[in-house]
Amino acid sequence: MDYNMNLCGGCLTCEIACSYKHTGEFNHLVSAIEIIEREDKPGYKVRIHHDNCGDRIVCDGCIDIEGDPLCVQYCRKSDDLRTIINAFRATLRSQQKSEGYENE
Amino acid sequence: MSKENYGFTGKTLRINLTSKEIKVEDNTKYFKEWLTSSGYAAKIVYDEIKEWVTPFDPANKIIFSAGVLIGTVAPGACKMNISTIGPMTGGWATGSSDSYVAMELKHAGYDAVIVEGRSHFPCYLWITDEKVEIKDATALWGKTTWDTLDAIREELNDNKLHIVSIGPAGENLVRGASVIQDRNRGFGRCGTGAVMGSKNLKALVCKGKSPIKVANGDKFMKKAMELRNRILNASNTDKFSKYSTLGIFQKKQDMGAIPYKNCQESVFPEDTDVSMDPAPIVDKYTVAKQNFPGCPIGCGRHMEITDGPYKGLVTEGNHWEPFGTIVARCGCKEPTFMVKVSAYCNELGVDFNLAGGAIAWAMECYQRGILTKEDTDGMALEWGDEPVILEMIRKISYREGFGNILAEGCKRASDIIGRNSSYYAIHIKGQDLYECLRGSNAWALGAIVSTRGGGHTTGTCGFEQMLSVDNEKAYKILGVRNVDDPLTYEGKAEITYLYEILHRINNCTGICHQNTIYNNLDYIDIPDIAELLTYATGIELSAQDLRDIAMRQLNLEKAINARFTDFSRKDDMPTLRDQTEPMRKGKMDGWKLDMDKYNKMLDEYYTIHDWDKETAYPTRRILEKYGLDYVADELERIGKIGKE
Numbered sequence: 001m002d003y004n005m006n007l008c009g010g011c012l013t014c015e016i017a018c019s020y021k022h023t024g025e026f027n028h029l030v031s032a033i034e035i036i037e038r039e040d041k042p043g044y045k046v047r048i049h050h051d052n053c054g055d056r057i058v059c060d061g062c063i064d065i066e067g068d069p070l071c072v073q074y075c076r077k078s079d080d081l082r083t084i085i086n087a088f089r090a091t092l093r094s095q096q097k098s099e100g101y102e103n104e
Numbered sequence: 105m106s107k108e109n110y111g112f113t114g115k116t117l118r119i120n121l122t123s124k125e126i127k128v129e130d131n132t133k134y135f136k137e138w139l140t141s142s143g144y145a146a147k148i149v150y151d152e153i154k155e156w157v158t159p160f161d162p163a164n165k166i167i168f169s170a171g172v173l174i175g176t177v178a179p180g181a182c183k184m185n186i187s188t189i190g191p192m193t194g195g196w197a198t199g200s201s202d203s204y205v206a207m208e209l210k211h212a213g214y215d216a217v218i219v220e221g222r223s224h225f226p227c228y229l230w231i232t233d234e235k236v237e238i239k240d241a242t243a244l245w246g247k248t249t250w251d252t253l254d255a256i257r258e259e260l261n262d263n264k265l266h267i268v269s270i271g272p273a274g275e276n277l278v279r280g281a282s283v284i285q286d287r288n289r290g291f292g293r294c295g296t297g298a299v300m301g302s303k304n305l306k307a308l309v310c311k312g313k314s315p316i317k318v319a320n321g322d323k324f325m326k327k328a329m330e331l332r333n334r335i336l337n338a339s340n341t342d343k344f345s346k347y348s349t350l351g352i353f354q355k356k357q358d359m360g361a362i363p364y365k366n367c368q369e370s371v372f373p374e375d376t377d378v379s380m381d382p383a384p385i386v387d388k389y390t391v392a393k394q395n396f397p398g399c400p401i402g403c404g405r406h407m408e409i410t411d412g413p414y415k416g417l418v419t420e421g422n423h424w425e426p427f428g429t430i431v432a433r434c435g436c437k438e439p440t441f442m443v444k445v446s447a448y449c450n451e452l453g454v455d456f457n458l459a460g461g462a463i464a465w466a467m468e469c470y471q472r473g474i475l476t477k478e479d480t481d482g483m484a485l486e487w488g489d490e491p492v493i494l495e496m497i498r499k500i501s502y503r504e505g506f507g508n509i510l511a512e513g514c515k516r517a518s519d520i521i522g523r524n525s526s527y528y529a530i531h532i533k534g535q536d537l538y539e540c541l542r543g544s545n546a547w548a549l550g551a552i553v554s555t556r557g558g559g560h561t562t563g564t565c566g567f568e569q570m571l572s573v574d575n576e577k578a579y580k581i582l583g584v585r586n587v588d589d590p591l592t593y594e595g596k597a598e599i600t601y602l603y604e605i606l607h608r609i610n611n612c613t614g615i616c617h618q619n620t621i622y623n624n625l626d627y628i629d630i631p632d633i634a635e636l637l638t639y640a641t642g643i644e645l646s647a648q649d650l651r652d653i654a655m656r657q658l659n660l661e662k663a664i665n666a667r668f669t670d671f672s673r674k675d676d677m678p679t680l681r682d683q684t685e686p687m688r689k690g691k692m693d694g695w696k697l698d699m700d701k702y703n704k705m706l707d708e709y710y711t712i713h714d715w716d717k718e719t720a721y722p723t724r725r726i727l728e729k730y731g732l733d734y735v736a737d738e739l740e741r742i743g744k745i746g747k748e
Contacts, residue, residue, distance in 0.1 A: 009395030009402045012204070016177050016397065020325070025315035026176050027211065037264070042406035042418060043392035055313065073329065074177055076345075076395060076402045 001048045001091075002036070003084045007077040008044040010035055014071035014081065021070040022057045032059035033071050046081065048088050061089040110319040111640035112140050112172040117214045117236060119229065121303055122162060122221030126236050131215060136643065137731065139612035140215050141171040142198050143657045145187035148218060149196065150660050150735070155667050155742075159191040159295070160277060160302035162222035168268070168308055169216040170206035171614025175316040175397070177328045178636055179335055179628060180619030182206065182396035184268070184285070185611055190294035191279045192458075192513060192535040193557040195665040197294035200561075200611055202396040202404075203285045204266035205310055212312030223304040228269075230260065233312035241306040245275060248451040249284040256309055269307035270297040271453025273501040277301050278511040280458025280536065284450050288394075288420040292455040293535065293559055319642025327635050331628055332400045335619060338626035341401060344618070348403035349424035350382040352569065356428075359569055359590065360692035361540045361547075363428060365435040365487055366464035367530055367681055370540060371690030376437060385439050386422050394420050401618060407443055413490070414444040421446035429460035429538035434467060435487035448494055452501035457559075461529075461536025462510035462517055463496050468528045475521070481505040526680075532558025533675050541682040543692050544569050546587070546596040549705060550603055553676045555661040563604035566622040574625070581625050593701040597709035608654035609633055656730035658713075659722050663735045666721065666744040673720040676706060716746030723748045 018031035034047040034056075049056045062069030068082060075081040114132040119125075131144060138147045145167040157163045166188040173181040184206035190197020209217070212231045219229075226241040244252050249271040257263045266286055274281035274297030281297030282290040291297070300306075318324045335341060343351050356362055357377055360370030372380045386405055394404030405422040409415055426446040431439070449456050463485075469475040470485035477484060481499070483492055483506070499507025509517045513536050514529040530537050535557025541548040550564030560566070567573055568590050578587040582602055586595035603622065606629075610617050613633060620628040631647040638645050665671045677683065678697060686696035710717045714726035723746040727736040739745040 007393060009393035009404065011182075011395035011399050011402060012207075012397050013177055013399070016175070019315075020177065020321070023315065024321060025317050027313060027315040028175075028207070029211065029311075029313050038392075041391065042394075042408075042420075074332070076400060 001050055001088065003046045003048070003087075005046045005077070005080050005084060006043060007080055008035060008046060009076060010037070010044045011076065013074045013076075017070040017074040018057070021062065030055050030057055032057040046084055048084075050088070050092075059088065061085065061092045063089060063092065108317070110317050110642050111176070111637070112215045113210055113213055113314070113316075115214050117217045117231065119217060119219050119236070119238065120221045121219060121223035121227065121238065121305065124238055126238075135641070137653065137656060139172060139609075139653055141169040141614060142185045142187055142200070142611040143608065143653060144216060144612075145169050145185060145198065146196070146657050146660050146664065149187060149189065150664050153189055157189060159189050159194065159299055162303070164189050164299060164302070166219045166296065166299050166303065167216055168209070168219070170209045171612055172215075173636060173640060174614040175207045175210045176318060176640065177325070178398055178615065178640075179328065179331045179400050180616035181398040181614040183611065183614050183616050184209075184291075186268075186283055186291045186296040188296055188299045189664075189668055190296060190556070191277070191298050192293070192295045193533045193665075193669060195669040195671065196555050196661045197296060197299075198556055198611070199283070199291035199293050199296050201283075201285050201289045201291045202616065203268070203289065204397065205268050205285055205308065206614060207397050208266060208310035208312060210316055211314050212310045213314040217308065219303060219305060222302065226304050226306055228256065228305065228307040228309060231308070231310045233314045244306050246272065248272065249453050250287050250451050252307055253286055256307060260309065262311070265309055265311060267307050267309045269453070270300045270305075271451060271501065273452050273454035273511075274298055274301035275306075276501065276503045276511070278454055278458070278500060278503065279513050279516070280455040280511075282449075282453055282455045284453055288447070288450050290450060290455070292425070292457065294556055295455070297453050318640045320639040324636065324639035327632070327639060331632055331636075335400045335627055338624055340624055344623065345401050345403055347383050347386055348405070348422050350386060350422055350427060352424065353381050353383065355569060358691055360543045360687045360690045360695070361569055363433045363530070363538055363540050366433055366468040366528060367540060368468065369689045370543065370687040370692055372432065373689075380437070380439055382422075382427055382439055382442060385443070389440070389443070390422075391418070396616075399616065399619065403618065409440050409443060412440050413438060414440050417444055417447060419443060419447040425538070426456045429456050430463075430493065433460045433464040433538060434493055436490060436493070437488050438490060441490050444490075445493065445497070448497055452497065454497060454501050455536075457536045457538050458513050459497050459500060460538060461514045461531065462500065463493055465514035465517065465525070465529050466496070466506075466510060469521070469525050472528075474523050474525050479506060479521070528681070530679050530681065532679070533669075533671060535559065537679070541678045542687050542697050543695055544590040545593055545705065546590070546599045548678065548682075548697075549596050549709060550600045552678055553600065553709065555658065555665055561617060562607050563600050565599045565603050566617070567624065568599075577625055581621065581629065591695065593698070593705045597705055597712055600709060601712050604658055605651050605654040606630060608657050609650050612653070612657070613637065652730065655713075656732065659727055659730055659732060660735065662715075662722050663732075663739060666739055666742065671720070673706070673718065676720055678702065719744070719746060721746035
């Protein structure tokens with residue numbers, strides 16, 4: 001899932017933090033969050049890997065953490081990324097809910 | 105078998121471009137005395153480059169290095185270093201830049217790459233965690249750095265790759281050729297790009313998935329977050345984030361720290377000081393941000409110029425250096441020229457300071473009739489003529505016509521031209537200098553004594569020019585008074601010593617100066633870095649250990665210069681203009697450097713370092729204190745040991 005984030009400066013610190021949260025090591029290329037250069041103009045987009053994608057971690061929204069996940073904590077514009085992550089978390093929760101319903 | 109390293113990889117890649125031999129070496133043994141990156145590089149340069157080697161000799165070596173904190177969430181840990189024997193001064197040369205490449209180098213599995221020899225064909229290095237390749241760059245030779253990035257991304261089929269490369273200036277051995285990270289971040293000083301060019305090395309490309317481990321993750325993360333929050337909550341962070349170094353314009357104007365028309369005047373003229381303020385330019389044309397790994401400040405901006413002579417230009421370019429050293433120094437009146445000239449220098453891979461220094465010297469010579477159109481390929485070198493400045497930058501980069509002389513830098517250009525033109529060459533140790541050395545004494549001393557030649561990033565006190573320093577707070581943190589008074593000479597030697605330490609530790613670890621107390625007293629200090637390093641590596645390091653490591657490195661840099669140059673006290677003096685002329689115009693009009701007091705300040709500086717006051721050479725006593733007995737032996741042998 002790709003999200004526009006106009007104020008992202010592409011520092012990748014969210015990627016670095018994400019990899020640490022899930023692996024205990026710093027390795028931004030395996031993180032569940034990915035920052036992508038826009039092709040149409042200067043700036044960046046945020047990609048959340050929610051399906052299996054090579055070596056990358058699948059984003060679980062860090063729903064085990066009550067407050068901000070580590071990627072948000074290490075974002076310079078955390079308000080914007082929080083909105084994106086919360087939207088993703090909401091999608092995740094509703095998916096889990098519907099899957100749970102179907103299983104019943 | 106070596107034990108596992110934390111923070112740093114413990115591995116160095118050594119590539120000989122002549123024999124094409126590629127080796128991996130263990131660098132663990134260097135860490136406790138030299139840390140990583142520039143400290144490690146200084147040790148390699150000292151140990152391995154013989155006294156007969158000149159900068160463009162295949163026997164010279166160039167070291168690309170990433171500090172121990174690179175790749176982690178440590179605030180501002182994004183600076184890569186390139187070190188060598190450089191063509192500007194002939195001695196110790198090192199430059200750093202914001203970089204993604206440093207992080208990728210560590211994920212490829214290496215802290216450093218030592219490049220030796222000279223390739224028989226243009227090449228670039230493709231370094232991953234799976235393989236290392238010397239690739240043919242024949243098709244890239246001649247391309248700008250921007251086109252090189254596009255071509256390498258296309259060739260390797262990965263549009264997320266980051267590279268450091270040289271442009272035409274590096275290929276043509278322009279002494280002040282820079283190395284450019286992707287499009288707009290430069291390893292600007294010292295001519296490291298020309299050394300790459302001399303080796304037929306066009307670029308370095310890295311990528312990998314080797315993880316970077318830290319020894320004590322919980323404590324490391326807690327400390328990193330504490331520092332991040334401290335930076336985010338500090339006063340002035342938002343302003344610095346928005347305008348970067350350009351935010352200091354009004355203070356520089358108030359202090360007379362504008363190198364207007366080659367430092368003939370100390371401020372922009374009264375009728376232009378509002379129109380020249382670059383902050384509104386940033387506000388008006390910013391289209392996106394640009395930040396680098398770990399940085400909580402985020403001071404880069406992409407701009408799209410939508411009107412005026414440079415309409416249509418889209419680039420990153422909101423930093424003081426091109427504004428101060430080219431726009432101001434060449435007497436320009438169009439503020440968006442800073443964006444244009446920044447982009448143009450970066451595309452061609454030439455240092456702003458070499459371009460601005462040499463062109464402004466030529467313009468002043470033209471103003472005074474020392475140079476005429478007969479010397480300048482028929483061009484009138486009038487102040488502020490932007491098309492002429494751009495054309496001269498092109499000629500410099502291709503060593504074409506009069507540009508071939510300016511490509512040597514203002515010092516050598518004045519030696520070639522003669523005609524008493526050397527007075528107007530604003531340089532320290534042969535390296536072009538944008539700094540004003542009048543009106544800010546700690547800044548001046550730090551820039552003048554720099555071992556790599558003039559510049560403010562290896563020992564200057566950045567906030568001395570802020571005019572709003574909390575003196576008590578500064579005393580509490582630095583232990584030095586007078587930081588708030590740029591015109592006094594007392595305490596400035598000590599401040600310089602402190603910032604020589606900070607800057608070296610920053611470069612060794614990868615932390616950007618702007619995240620530290622260089623920029624803001626609330627930011628990262630040496631004890632904070634010691635904590636981060638201890639948690640990252642599992643090796644106990646105190647603040648005093650770091651101070652010793654930095655001073656060991658500085659003494660080694662002095663020894664490298666002793667081996668390759670004739671630098672002594674005479675080269676730690678301000679430029680002739682700064683020694684003889686008062687400041688002109690603005691609030692500081694008439695203030696003049698007192699050379700007796702300057703010399704006393706310099707004596708004090710040497711005494712603090714335990715260097716010989718007459719010659720500026722290190723004494724055996726100080727070298728032995730840092731375990732550099734072998735350096736003392738060499739300096740004694742070549743007659744350059746300081747008297748105790």
